[in-house]
Structures are given as C-alpha cells and as structure tokens.
Amino acid sequence: MKKSFTKTILCAAFATATAGVALADEVNIYSYRQPDLIAPLLDAFTEKTGIETNVLFLDKGLVERMKAEGENSPADVILTVDISRLSNAKEEGVTEAVDSDAINSTIPAQYRDPDGHWFGVTTRGRVVYASKDRVAQDAITYEELADPKWKGKICIRSGQHSYNIGLIASMIAHNGEAATDEWLKGVKDNLARKPAGNDRAQAKSIYAGECDLGIGNTYYVGLMMTNDKEPEQKEWADAIKVLFPNSDARGTHVNISGMALAKHAPNKDAALQLMEFLASPQAQEIYAEQVFEYPVYPEAEPSDIVKSFGEIHPDPLPLDEIAKNRQKASELVDMVGFNN
Template structure:
C-alpha cells in the first residue's frame, strides 16, 4: 500500500540513494479513483485542500511526505513510480523537478487560464499555486519609515542593523537571483557587499528568528517571508512568537516601482503518473479560486489567481504589489547568486 505521510529523514531516505534501494519496496500503481502526491509540504498544511478536493470530485488522495530527496526518489523509481503530482515550495525546487527529468509537460486550458504566465513554466512542467513575498521585517519601535527598497539595504545608514538567515538558503538565493535579473551581476555584487557591511551579526537561524532578534533589540531590520508572520501571529503552541510578530511591521520593498519579489508554492505532474487523468483533475482544482483560497488561508500565503480571496491575517500584513518578472527568468540566475554569496563571503558576517 502506498505509504502515507512518511518523513523522509525518519525513513532514512538519502538525497542521492541508489535506485535499487527504492524499487524493492515500491507499491503498484493505485487503482482508479486515487491520486498519489509526493510532497515537500507538511501534510497538515495541505490536508484541508485535499479534503476539499475529495469532497468535490470523489477522488481519494494518498500523500508521501519527504523532507529531502523527493526528486531523486521519483527518478530512482523510474517507470514504476506511483507518483502522480508533486507539491513543493520555492522556484528552485520546482526547477529542480524539471531539470531532473521527473516532471511532464501539461498544456491544459483550465490550468493555463487560472495561473498567470509569470507563475508557470513556459513548457508547462511546473505551476505556481500560491505566493509569498520576500519582505522586510522592521521594528515598530525603532524604524519610522513605512517604505523601503531592496537596494536600500546596502545604505550605510543601516550599518549593524540588519539580520538575516543564510544567504545560501533557497529563499534568499531567489531574492538575489531577482536582483541579478534586474541589475546585472556587477551591480548586484556591489549591493551584496553593502548588505554584508550592514549586518548586525553572522547570518543564522530561520526567518522567524530574525523577528525574534528584532524583538530582542539585536537588529532593526530582518529579511523574511510574509507567511512566517502569519505563523507567528497564530502560534498557540509557542505563544512567545506572538510577541515577536507584534514587535515588527511588514515593509513591502519596491512597492513604488517594480514590486516586491515573490516566491511560490507549486505543483508539477510526475513524468510517469499512473493516474494521469486524476492528477490533471487535482491540478485543475488547485488552480481554482476555491482551492487557492483554502491553500492560501491555511498557509498564510497569497493566491496566484487575481481576485481570489485573501485571508484576514494576510490582509493585515498590508497590500503587496508582486514583481511581474517571470520566475523562470529569475531562476536562471540562481547559480550565479549562490556563487556570489560565497565570493562576497556574505555568510561570514559583517566583520570578515
């Protein structure tokens, strides 16, 4: 039987495992009426969406959750893979699904009509479903201004006042790639040197930790995704995170010109999907206004479909004007961005 919601790390699945290590335990293709999902997204984050899909279509869903090695597992399973649909976050991972040859092209009138061109692969091998802005967390107490640009992060007036996670993290690489796409490598590298000089400390932690540092007075600005603000605001298990969220305001960079860099959660149809028609039904559903509203509210994200409902929590962040540069164009510069982070020594911190 198809394994449900297995954590890859606990299952001991290596990112680059030998094909035989997987095929020995592969299940047979599922019967009609089922769609098999390989997901990098936590099961709890997608279950409301899948429940709504089953209620609407009668098609059951089976979820295999992995925290790493998803693309390699599908590749190793080959033509026997039960995977129908891949769900993941970040343009880098979606590009990786395509480049590793584990997705197939989908040219569907319904899906294409609902998802704007800048949020889908020109060859139909991946599609964005929701977006999250890469924004600036700013101290409510110590930062008076309510507007900012990414370019301004290199201004010496912020020296010792910026916190961020590793520059090599996918979320930051996507932002840096967008800077290269807009300004070219030479200007972006000078900007990155200025950003490094303004850091309060060596890049560390996750996005929420940057809000924590602002709350603690260690810095005034942090770089983070919008949805983490929602996660902090609604965190009942760790209520101290609500205090971190209350300490910050969300600034949407470049709202006055090109718009704020956004990344996506997305979907792709697996190359050898045994339940292709059911997979297509799921993709059509995920592209719909109904599904995007559910998905976006559950995860504190923005629907890609213009006019789809935005949750009250997300509305409280402020209005976002997304950068219209196609993500496929941004993704081309991810390797250059990664090399630049190392060349500049961004992750070494401000004093290096």
C-alpha cells in the same frame, strides 16, 4: 473523516502502486509541504471528486527519490515550495508537461513554466521585517539594505538558503551581476550578526533588540501571529511591521508554492483533476488561507490576516527568468563571503 497515513503506511501503499497496481480514484502526492498544511485542500478535493489522496512528506531528497524510482515511481503530483525546487525538478527530468486551459486560465503566465512543467498556486513576498519601535519609515527598497545607515542593524538567514537565492537572483535579473555583487557586499557590511536561523529567528532577533531589520517571507508573520503552541512567537510578530520593498517601482519579489505532474504518474487522469482543482479560485483561497499566502489567481482573495500585513505589489518579472540566475546568485554569495 479522510484517511490519515503515516510514512510507513504510505510507503507500503506506494509499493503496491510500484508493483503495477494503479489504484482507481486515487492520486499519490510527493510533498515538500507538511501534510497538515495541505489537508483542508485535499479534503475539499476528495469531497468534490471522490478521489482519495495519499501524501508522502519529504523535507529533502524528493527529486533524488523520484529519479531512483524511475518508471516505477508511484508519484502522480509534486507539491513544493520555491521556484528553485520546481525548476530543478524539471531540469532533472522527473516532471511532465501539462497543457490545460483550466490551469492556464487561472494561473498568470509569470507564475508558470513556459513549457508547462510547473505551475504556481500561491505566492509569498520576500519582505523586510522592521522594528515597530526603532524604524520610523514605512517604505524601503531592496537596494537600500546596502545603505551604511543600516550598519549593524540587519539580520538574515543563510545567503545560500533557497529563499534568499531567489531574492538575489531577482536582483541580478533587474540590476545585473556587477551591481548585485556590490549590493551583497553592502548588505553583508550592514549585518548585525552572522547569517543564521530561519525567517522566524529574524523576527525574534528584532524583538530582542539585536537588529532593527530582518529579511523574511510574508507567511511566517501569519504563522507567528497564530501560534498558540508557542505563544512567545506572537510577541515576535507584534514587535515587527512588514515593509514591502520596491512597492513604488518594480514591485516586491515573490516566490511560489507550486505543483507539477510527475513524469511517470500511474494515475494521470486523477492527477490532472487534482492539478486543475488546485488552480481553481476555490482551492487557491482555501490553500492561501491555510498557509497565509497570496492566491495567484488575481480575483481570489487572501485571508484577513494576510491583508493585515499591508498591500503587496508583486514584481511582474516571470519567475522562470529569475530562476535562470539562481546558480550565479549562489556563486555571488560565496564570492563575497556573505555567510562568513
């Protein structure tokens, strides 16, 4: 069985690398994703290549840690979620450009940095959770969420959460700042309660009758549907249907889980092998099934559970274009008092 590391053991192993002893046939991963979510993927990589993987899970402060470590950082590969975090890692100077035909041939241009500093591996849609009992329609647009007919019927997490900042940034990219400002005001007027909780909490509120619509990522639906430890979440999932906004027009906003090469990677060759493996159709299908997301490689298939949500038509706008608007999106959230 593959080695299992506690954070303490990992820190000790990374300290060894920091001391200048780069271990052969190993790759060190700094990850925003829970280790158990990526374990099957890394097991498959080790089985194929013989290269062991060490994972340090950091739910916050990943970039700050790497900047503090500087040239002595043991990190080889960064695995994270959300275009904002990937863009921030590039801007803070902790990543290195990669030019790999193996990666570029399977990851469409819209899901990779034009300069090669980050690459999407899977996508998730930012969709509408709708009550099966109280919402008759099966199609919607993001713009419609500001329609007064939904007054007091929408639930959402904090407008400043990176998932919502990504959505708002995409609205700016498509409709402009002024129109997005008015749209945010309209959505705020339609909220059933103050923004709170995570995406699953929005499904719970729909189940409880507190609202009819919620905004959430597609993969949370899969997590709820299969949650044997907290079976009440299966009831939340059963109470909603997934609506893919703007499917008949520009497409549904998607975000990514992605990867980047660390600037001072001590095991660069092994790191590149891992990144090329993660970009392969085989790995994308393993990863996507494990986390209930969509592979970015067009020929790779999502899991049956993900297919059950319905067909997604992703917005083709390159994510780096959306990411350029994230600061303005955050400012708009504060300007309209969205979270108040």
